[in-house]
Amino acid sequence: MAHDYQPHAPAVVLAERDTKAVPGPGSESDTRNEPGKMRRVASASFVGSLVEFYDFNIYGFAAALVFGKLFFPALGPAAGTVAAFATLGVAFVARPVGSILFGHFGDRLGRKRTLVTTLLMMGISTSLVGLMPTADQIGAVAPVLLVLLRVLQGLAAGGEWAGAALFVVENAPKQKRGFWAMFASLGGGAALTLAPVTFLLTGFGMTDEHFLSYGWRIPFLASSVLIVIGLYIRLRMEESPVFKTEQAQHGASRMPFFEAFKRQPREILLAGGAMIITPSFGYLGASYLTSYGATVLGLSRTQVLTMSSIGGAMLTLGIGLAGAYSDRIGRRKVIIAAALVAVPWALILFPLISIGSTMAFAAGMCVTMFISGCSLGPMSAFMSELFHTRYRYTAAGFSYNIAQIIGGAATPLLAAWMTARFGGFIFGIFLAFLALISLVCILRIAETKEYELDRTPLSRGE
Template sequence: MARESQQALTDVSLIDGVRSDDNRSKMRRVASASFVGSLVEFYDFNIYGYASALFFGKIFFPALGPAAGTVAAFATLGVAFVARPVGSILFGHFGDRLGRKRTLVTTLLIMGVSTCLVGLMPTVEQIGVAAPILLVVLRILQGLAAGGEWAGAALFAVENAPAPKRGFWAMFASLGGGAALTLAPATFLVTGFAMSDADFAAYGWRIPFITSLVLIAVGLYIRLRMEESAIFTKERDHGGVPRVPLLEAFRRQRREVLLAGGAMIIPPSFGYLGASYMSNYGATALGLGRTEVLALGVIGGLALTFGIWISGFYSDRFGRRTIILAAAIVAVPWALVLFPLMKLGSSGMFGACMCITMFISGCGLGPMSAFMSELFHTRYRYTAAGFSYNIAQIIGGAGTPLLAAWMTPRFGGLTFGVYLAVLSVISLVCVLKLSETKDYDLSRNIPQS
């Protein structure tokens, strides 16, 4: 009863001079902007991941054969991840100097347009070797934009949220990723129902890329109506802006930048393994049909979304670090048993493995939006959080599917599982070396190191 009375008082109190109902309305707009931006980012990346797993080896690298063509397709997937840290530095620089809002609008536009152009690209049969070259160029543009997207969306929510609910509201930046991991295979699945496998491989795969224009339009409408972060505006007006945010971040918080990157490895490692390579493994090694693989991918995306939601929600109660540690502890043994379980060959077991893998990714990702934003000072928060996040994306998002495609046929799934377990241990150690952040003051001063 006392707790309910206190909540009732809170509901009619002032939060930073704004009534709580007005603040909730503002936070719903902020959460929508964060959600839609990450939805576009992850949707664009994951439709490419599914296309790489199922089609791009044949369409853009037919001369290499099925196995090498798949590795080459995953390599183009990895190119964008290599570009992401560059994007985090570039857009983080402008986000920390010019503001969050304008930067987030720019990243959304670049990501959306480059994704649509992938859907309009000619194939090797039409323009020869220029096709994979153009594909790589567009992937680099996607990577640059994505490098500045998630961190900006996450910290924008954190900087606007009331302190006791930062984990919940920041979670929407990652929740968009979970929705995208559900929407991407669903789009391929629905498109494929209307045509034969031959027609789908010929032109149907383009439709999910082109329809991303709808998401871009919605995202732009929401983001153009946002107000700039008050915490950033106060810092800019009273403390100025750094000349080079990246250098200042490394000068003051080098340790946190590096450890945060290590702590973030599990979500992309498990998420992109499930969303890209496991789809290929199910279709080739296990002989599952395209429709079955995509349907199980939708269920896996829902599992990841649920993991993000529940972990983000409870991070306000138990702490970001505690929830992330729990996900890392579970990840280590699961990495070792994943491929032996999938080798049992049934679609039910494959679906269970997909769901558990994605759920672990979601549980690690849910609190990260708040955790990585709270770690860093406002002056360089965009740059530092984005750089740490995207270093992890290279290791986990680019390296995991590529190495899985190369290692598993040669050395077996268990060998790759050991590699995945090692990544999980690295992430676990990095989280242990970081402090809990849920009670941090976002405006605190970081001392010179």
């Protein structure tokens, strides 16, 4: 049976038989708008993402504040900070592997079981970081163990966001998918608020020596409480109706990763490019600006963590506004608007915070994080709608995590090196270039908010 593949058409190609078929129990035509059910589904994704990304992000704050001194003392302050951010980046390299691994099981065995597994993996590795001996205690073995635990965090995070996002989307009514899907991202935004608050409260009344000695461990060990809560909620979830219908009607894909690249390679690459703006601005604010404020501007730990907490709240606000508004005007327009603002802001950011005042630093942090939130808000629905059910978990996760390598791993690391060697404005040019990549990619993808989730894909040449 031959069908023409249209590489520049929307990523939705409907089989004739499916457009005329009687809807099944999990189809888009099936009513999925029970308020009680959607609140439970959204809460499960929100809390799960909160726990996962709290664990993932406290590592970033610890890297900015103490890891250079504790695990790389022989390198000196500047090189130690770069090395600490390099360990931060290792997780981002592991994330695409995690997206393939957990995407495979998520598309074959189900969303629920996979999300429970990622939660457990993240929780165990995070708690072990809190128990880690330092370089003064066990020498060079300490940073090696730190990197290994960070890799486990990366694998877990690689399977988390896409699964949490599509789980909500596959349960939500079509006209409100943007609103409900944003709760998966809101969990990540809330984690960026909670992580610095935890460090702030932990270090309150504590001397720098005591914080360096044991205080930094408390946020990592405290995550075990959140893990229990998140696990309880996720174990009570029901599998998504769209996934169950796909399994019943067509069976599971044997190799979701290869099927995704066979059918929608263009969309996978463009979606990854469109996503770059989100981690490049988000992790710049959450990780590097925290370090920059403390080391370059000489702000106190309390000031820096307070501003980081407010920045996390601004990111969360951006997610909420953009996610809800995307149901009215479309995912694409919201992301384009965020990218158009991001380009000039990247050039303004470092001249602004170089003024050295607390207010200038706060403004730089808040606007940077708000831009990241506005670009992330529609992404949960956009990524889920773009790909077909058979390999949605794998494709959305891989696109998302490719962007995380470029924006989340490379950006803080290059920021530390480029600002020290060439100055902040040169790095701002690089940041503006990343925003332009996102803008070009999103301009080449069709709007997705009217797409049906339970469509049947047609591959090239079928």
